[in-house]
Amino acid sequence: MTTILEILAIIAITIGTAFTVIGVIGFHRLPDVYTRLHATGKVGVFGVVLLLSATALVTSGAWSKVLVLIALLLIVGPVTAHALSSAAYRLGVPMQSPHRDDLQAMMHQDGRSTE
């Protein structure tokens, strides 16, 4: 009976590690900071959450901690990405070939310029 759980854990580990590898490759190759945030967001959410589900399957009695960690990670990921991108935008980090820049109009409306 335990082998079924372990097979599921093995599959979850491989998929989680694959997501992490893809995320770091994206972090290496993408042109500017804003697109790189997509890559690290994937690593933080998909990679670790799948690994956590694998540990929940295998270790006994750890599922409560795993649920707390998964909830924390799902909150932390987007918030840090948002904070980093707004900090980069305020610092004036250039965008690579931007198609739309909605924040530019909004920014000068409320009087706070980017500097």
Place this chain on the structure above:
Amino acid sequence: MTELLLIVAYISLGIHTVLLSYAIWRVWNGENPIDRLLASELVGTLVLSVLVLITLIERSNLFLDVALGLAALSFIGIIAFARYAADRRMF
């Protein structure tokens, strides 16, 4: 069947150490401060997944508490750094 799980866990641990070394190398020579901050966030996340893998291998719940603390503290640190980088004043 359990040794297959251990083999997969060790392979994944090896891959994570390689990624971790790249992310750490990227911390000090990113092209702008936010990029280096992003690399340090990636380092935090990768260390978190290494901790989770260790709980898989050791089958002890201790490392999950460490991972919880690390996730919370790296989140606060990244937010504080991003805010300081944007406004040049602490709070």
